[in-house]
Amino acid sequence: MKRIAILGSTGSIGQQALDIIRALPDQLQVVALAGDKNLKLLERQIREFRPKAFCSSAKPDIDYRGEFLSMEEIASHPEVDFVIVATSGKAGLSPTLAAIKAGKTVALASKEVLVMAGEIVVREASCHGVRILPIDSEHSAVWQCLQGEEDKAQRLLLTASGGPFYRYSQSQLAEVTPEQALRHPVWKMGRKVTVDSATLMNKGLEVIEAHWLFSFTFDSIGILIHPQSIVHSMVEFVDGSLKAQLGSPDMRLPIQYALSYPRRWPNSELPRLDWSKIQALNFEPVDYGRFPCLKSAVDAGKSGGTYPAVLCAADEVAVELFLSHRISFTGIARIVQETLERHRNTARPSLEEIMAADTWARECAMRSSPGHPEEAEQPSDLGRGR
């Protein structure tokens, strides 16, 4: 019986993790839940799963006497073995480090944790002998393909659906509305990650995550556009052989694999690929030029230091500005790019320096937005970092 804490239980990944736990009551038990804004849903989850502890922005209005704790306390709770980090933004970083220091197995769905602080998180996990398991479908695919391999692989090939606008021209991209961007052709996800998929920022963040999860250099992580999202990623070995992991585009599969690892559990609720309906799996090289967020992300990952944290923060602000109709779709890449260009990097940063870079980047990105009083003004105390 694995005893589980879910950080971000009311989000898309959190809810799907609870679907898995609901289907496998003999193997999995909810010990703690942490939600945020959706208090009504958290209350329902608490009533159903009766966790020993919970965390939310406000005390739930239900007759239930569990412990009311912080995210860090939830993540290091003595009765928890396994922490699913499915928070949005940087909220998962500090609880992830708390879970690692308490020796819990961590399953990561939140991209920001490794993108912002990969070096620190990987070092702490190594010090405490803790495993970081991926939940993202691409990283889960790589991880599955690496099972049982004794020798370092040569190359990772992350697949990307390309999002809804992969065939759009620059002028078409400039006209994309938030409503269009929120309609992903394959995956059902939260709002931020859906927009990130459309800009391909999401794939760039995944490259940085893959670098930290699997210790591959950026030059040995490739991207292939694969519109059907059936091949979730591939690994190429030194002898020219490749392995790919395939499955229906349903996040419950990688969530369950992280929970069942190193076993696999039958679960009739999970969808099967129907080969009578799959006629072709298509692939094409990615076009970095048309999706500058992808290039910005990979460059930020290669530069390291505080750049990836700045990337995350600027993107979060820019996506929010786009969703509230204040900038265009192509404005997202522009704001991210400008913020990175204005940043002065700190190599091998501490957690405090990462958080300071995050705060700086948010302010800088906001100043870049149209209508902001300081728009186009160069902050006097910040030189060009690159």
Next chain:
Amino acid sequence: MKRIAILGSTGSIGQQALDIIRALPDQLQVVALAGDKNLKLLERQIREFRPKAFCSSAKPDIDYRGEFLSMEEIASHPEVDFVIVATSGKAGLSPTLAAIKAGKTVALASKEVLVMAGEIVVREASCHGVRILPIDSEHSAVWQCLQGEEDKAQRLLLTASGGPFYRYSQSQLAEVTPEQALRHPVWKMGRKVTVDSATLMNKGLEVIEAHWLFSFTFDSIGILIHPQSIVHSMVEFVDGSLKAQLGSPDMRLPIQYALSYPRRWPNSELPRLDWSKIQALNFEPVDYGRFPCLKSAVDAGKSGGTYPAVLCAADEVAVELFLSHRISFTGIARIVQETLERHRNTARPSLEEIMAADTWARECAMRSSPGHPEEAEQPSDLGRGR
């Protein structure tokens, strides 16, 4: 350093195995070679690799004082660790059993060994703690996908190129010439296996082999037509996830994997997949109706006993009759089918009973050929087994 014997060194697989050994002289050493009819090539191989022992149908005409031994003696030679069985037809069966009894690791390229005597071979391997490693690209793919998996998989999906005639109508199939059948669109192989690929008999034999190699029931082994032969096979797990192994259609990859297992060795001579050129991987369910050899093979595998040996023998005779222009392409399936129908099965046969069934089937198949004096005569001592 692995010390290797190759049975069938002058055949297609044997020559490619020597290519791998030539490229990796620090890991691999040829200790013994066994060829058959191509004495000139065997002489060249002996001059190059200076094996301690060799076997051939006649003594080679070269100044070399290695031991001249039988195939069984080669397979159980005290200085050999690893035996590659790449003979054609049933010739590999007895030496494979000799290798197993002598505790050698056996890498199997010869389909007949497991198809004819899978139960005996698997039992002997288990008794002697010997590993049977597959060299066929499909079985190597399955084996690679199963690495590191703790739980029994749900289903194997063998891919099939479909051969050169997959879109042909029945009347077009009847007109196929040996010259056409020997031109495989993707793989370069020996004559018998190339014709077997065109009738899909080859895929049926692979289903029987997969049954014995991986202990899967026939109902849990599926076939997918995949014309590009890039995905070499797939495994579906109980949680709905699949793994596939991919690579250029080049037999040197699975040969090297068997030799390097559980490691993987870099080898710059092996081809790489070029993803800038792969636009689509196509799949479709197999049409058993149009390729009756496939159905005959799977049925023979399910029935077990001496049926699979009869299948192999009848097919070998029928392919030879086709290649010598004595029967049509569709006549191959007819002869195989008729021979199976005339056979009286022996369940759990001994090796002697398997060999007797082989002899009987060859005679029966020959009698079915046009122009044979006993054509269409029912052998009086053999009732219908099924």
